[in-house]
Structure formats: structure tokens, C-alpha cells
Amino acid sequence: MKLNKDIRIRILYILVLYIIYSLLLDKYNYVAKYLTNFIFILFIFVKFIFGQLDFYAERFRYKDVFITLGIDMIFSVMLYAFWKQLNIFYIYLIIFIFQIIFRKIVCSIYMKKQNVLIFGSNHIKNNVQEDIINTLDYNYVGYISNNKSRATKYLIGNYSQMEEIISKKEIDVLVIVKDIKSPSFKKYLKRIFDLKINGLKIINYEEFNEDIQKKIDINQINEEWLLQSNGFDILSNEMQKNIKRGMDIILALTLMVFLSPLALITAIIIKIESKGPVIFKQTRIGENMKPFRVYKFRSMRMHDPKKHSRYTLDNDARVTKFGKFMRKTRIDELPQLWNILKGTMSFIGPRPEWDILAKDYARKINHYNLRHLIKPGITGWAQVMFPYGENLEDAKKKLEYDLYYLKHQDFILDVLIVMKTAKAVLLGKGK
Known part of the structure; x- marks a missing residue:
């Protein structure tokens, strides 16, 4: 599985948090090797359960602050019950401050989303639009298409406006979706590859959709795809x-x-x-x-x-x-x-x-x-x-x-x- 931005941030977060946790416990001579490591694993798992290992740019909310505070208080009380030392609350206060600062930095500074424009409309039925909006890596600008019969609120123009939209919206990634119903699709597709825009990444929809939705569209699978695909x-x-x-x-x-x-x-x-x-x-x-x-x-x-549903x-x-x-x-x-x-x-x-x-x-x-x-x-x-x-x-x-x-x-x-x-x-x- 590719280590995307979300996973890299989670790994960094857990490693730094563990270092702080270990140093503070060691400073106050509270290290009981197996007990404290088990508690830390449990601590991380509880944070995962309550969505506190998600660092989407739009998700720095007071709700997350209160959830983090609640989890930290519960674990500090657990360790206080074991050691009967007030310094435990001081340790978890420092851990709490680190967690909030880390989340703030990630959400406001570190996260630099790439602007994504989709070329074609055949992606709509797979609900990929909402999935792109909720990703760390991409900012979904919208899509362009000449097909207005099933247009959504994300339609921002037609094929003839392509160059203007790419320039105006500062597009980083252009996703190509086959639009076989449009007779002019191939003509505009050729224009895309003729464009000389620095930094513009052009990828096919199948690859992009797989990365976003974490599934493989079975409608795109054929013998050629099976032979050429990496992985497995x-x-x-x-x-x-x-x-x-x-x-x-x-x-x-x-x-x-x-x-x-x-x-x-x-x-x-x-x-x-x-x-x-x-x-x-x-x-x-x-x-x-x-x-x-x-x-x-x-x-x-x-x-x-035989008399009931199979499901x-x-x-x-x-x-x-x-x-x-x-x-x-x-x-x-x-x-x-x-x-x-x-x-x-x-x-x-x-x-x-x-x-x-x-x-x-x-x-x-x-x-x-x-x-x-x-x-x-x-x-x-x-x-x-x-x-x-x-x-x-x-x-x-x-x-x-x-x-x-x-x-x-x-x-x-x-x-x-x-x-x-x-x-x-x-x-x-x-x-």
C-alpha cells in the first residue's frame, strides 16, 4: 500500500508522541516497560476509534480539541490510579498541548493540496466527487464537460474553456475521463497533450479513482488492464x-x-x-x-x-x-x-x-x-x-x-x- 500523505503524517505523529511520552515518563521514573508501552498502544487505538488520527486540512475543529482532552484525561486518571502521583497530570497536559499544536500546524501550514480538474463527466456515477473533497492530497476544483444532461454543481465549464480554466484555477492535476458520448472528446484530448503547462500532471481516471476511493472500478477491468497493472x-x-x-x-x-x-x-x-x-x-x-x-x-x-431471502x-x-x-x-x-x-x-x-x-x-x-x-x-x-x-x-x-x-x-x-x-x-x- 502506497504511503500517501495521510499515512506519513500519522506515522510521524505517533513516533513523536511516543518519544515525548517515553521521555516524560522516564524523567519522573515511571517507566514500567511492558505496562507503559501497552497503555500507549491502547491510547493510540482509542484515538483512532474517535477519529483523532485524521488530519484533514479542514478538520481543525473545537470538537477535536475536546475529544483529545477527554481521551488524555481518562488515560491520566488511569495512570494516576496506578502510581498515585500528581505529576501524571502534568505529563498528559504536555502531551495534550503537543497534540493540539501538531494538529494546528498540519491543518494550516503543512497541508498543501493540489488543485484537481476532471476532464469528462463519466466519473459522476461513481460518486468520486465527494471522495475527492474529503482527501488530504487534493482540492477538487470541479470538472469540465460538454455533456449537460446529468450536470452537477461541480460543472465549471465545457471543453472549449479548458485552457482558460486550467490557467485561471491554477490546476496541478488534470484527470482524464473517457467521454465516448462526446464527438469532440478526442479533439480536445489532443489539445490537452499539446499544452505546455509547467507542473501540470495528467493522469487517467482509473488510476486516480483507485487512489481516491481505495477500490478498483470493475467496469474498467479487461485482459489488457490485468496484464499491465502493477501490484498483486x-x-x-x-x-x-x-x-x-x-x-x-x-x-x-x-x-x-x-x-x-x-x-x-x-x-x-x-x-x-x-x-x-x-x-x-x-x-x-x-x-x-x-x-x-x-x-x-x-x-x-x-x-x-428455500422460503426465505438468501441475504x-x-x-x-x-x-x-x-x-x-x-x-x-x-x-x-x-x-x-x-x-x-x-x-x-x-x-x-x-x-x-x-x-x-x-x-x-x-x-x-x-x-x-x-x-x-x-x-x-x-x-x-x-x-x-x-x-x-x-x-x-x-x-x-x-x-x-x-x-x-x-x-x-x-x-x-x-x-x-x-x-x-x-x-x-x-x-x-x-x-
Whole structure:
């Protein structure tokens, strides 16, 4: 995953914060190696949960100041309860001041957004406009097009005004979107490349959209794209595969030991609440299109699947009361640790799809089976970036995120997925 500006700022912020934290604790002789490091990791995770690792230029708000203050106060009280020393509050006051100054500097000075103009209108249906507005790297000026039939408020001119707009708006990045409905598109496209504007970066929409939305538009995929695209290291790097598999085994064994009491209590409640087996088994499609049995704690009442929707709907009557809780907290996924040990699943990867739905999707969605090139996961990029799918269109959108993960998988992206998953569990956003 490319270290974009957002990630670089977060890494710098965490490193400097850790240095200040360590020096202050060391000064007052409060360093308890494992305890203080664990508290710092917890501190950073809580800040992530409450959005305090986001440094968008427009986001220096008093709301962020109060949230930061609240988090710092909670952690200072925690450490005071352990050491009974008032200096702890002094330490966290300094940390609080640093956090506010850092945010102010980043938001008002460091951030220099590039002005982006989009050439063409075929990007509108993908809602990329709102995503550009919320990025650190780009200031969305608008788009130019001769197609006014579906114009939005961001339309600022037509193709003939291109040179004037580029000069007047001081455009840094020009994004080319194919507009096949415009007969004059190619003529103006040639003029773009004939322009000699210093510093103007011209990129195609597919590349730009992938960077902004963190997904791959399946409408742009063809055999030529697959051959020419960079990435997909997870498919060919054996060392990367082995490391991922090793981590899966270690984590699965560790969690099975520590969570076994929770699993036992869950099994008892399921058995008491409704008739049927404790473990739900279903055939899913795994790596290289191989079917396998997935295991979950049963969260639904026994029913005839032929008489109900293939998808779990909001307020689905089939879901038990405890089943709703399990789905929110992902407790129902615990038996999948056995799938990980068996090697049919990983912790992170595309969601394993029911074989019946997978066959249907493969017929109706182009390149759907690309997601089966790697092991499915308990959680994944699509799961944390898109809500639970309930129809064919949702399956298409989730596939775009799965393909992005397939192309860009690395340690940083996996850590981000784990943190987003934990955030969803803690805030009860599971389903």
C-alpha cells in the first residue's frame, strides 16, 4: 500500500508522541516497560476509534480539541490510579498541548493540496466527487464537460474553456475521463497533450479513482488492464504468503486458548435460547475456487432456506436475540479460527461467499472469480469499507474493494483492516 500523505503524517505523529511520552515518563521514573508501552498502544487505538488520527486540512475543529482532552484525561486518571502521583497530570497536559499544536500546524501550514480538474463527466456515477473533497492530497476544483444532461454543481465549464480554466484555477492535476458520448472528446484530448503547462500532471481516471476511493472500478477491468497493472504481490511473493500464513496460525492458536471460556458460554446460551445445533455449517468458495465448510456459531432460528431471502436483512425475524448480539460483536465468527488452522481461511481476505451465491455472481459479474485467487478471510477490506451486502449491486461494489486488497495487500493495509474491524466491533457496527 502506497504511503500517501495521510499515512506519513500519522506515522510521524505517533513516533513523536511516543518519544515525548517515553521521555516524560522516564524523567519522573515511571517507566514500567511492558505496562507503559501497552497503555500507549491502547491510547493510540482509542484515538483512532474517535477519529483523532485524521488530519484533514479542514478538520481543525473545537470538537477535536475536546475529544483529545477527554481521551488524555481518562488515560491520566488511569495512570494516576496506578502510581498515585500528581505529576501524571502534568505529563498528559504536555502531551495534550503537543497534540493540539501538531494538529494546528498540519491543518494550516503543512497541508498543501493540489488543485484537481476532471476532464469528462463519466466519473459522476461513481460518486468520486465527494471522495475527492474529503482527501488530504487534493482540492477538487470541479470538472469540465460538454455533456449537460446529468450536470452537477461541480460543472465549471465545457471543453472549449479548458485552457482558460486550467490557467485561471491554477490546476496541478488534470484527470482524464473517457467521454465516448462526446464527438469532440478526442479533439480536445489532443489539445490537452499539446499544452505546455509547467507542473501540470495528467493522469487517467482509473488510476486516480483507485487512489481516491481505495477500490478498483470493475467496469474498467479487461485482459489488457490485468496484464499491465502493477501490484498483486500477494499472488507471487512466496515469502509474503508464508509470513501471512505463519501469523494466521499463531494468532488463531492464541485466540482459541484465551477465548475458549467465551466460546463455551456462547454455546450454552445458543443451546438454551433455541432448538438446533450450536455450530452452523455452510459450503463456501475458497482459494482457487475450492469449496470448503465454514463454521460459525448459529445466530438464526432453524428455518427452510428455500422460503426465505438468501441475504440477512435488517431486523430479520430469523435472527435470535443473542444472535443479534453475536453478529454485532462478531462472536459468531469464533469457530472460523478452526478454518484458519485448517488453512481454508485467513484472518484477512475477501469474505467467503456461499457457493450458491458465488456461482450466481460469477455468471452476472465480470471478473468476479478474481477474488478467489487468495484465501478468504474473517475480515477484509470490503467488510470494513462497505456495509453488509443485500443484493447483486452490493456484491459488485464489494468486489471492487476485494480487488483493491488483492492488488495492494501488505502489512500496513492488514494492520489498518484490523484496526477498522476492532472499531466496528466496539461500536457495534457488525451484522
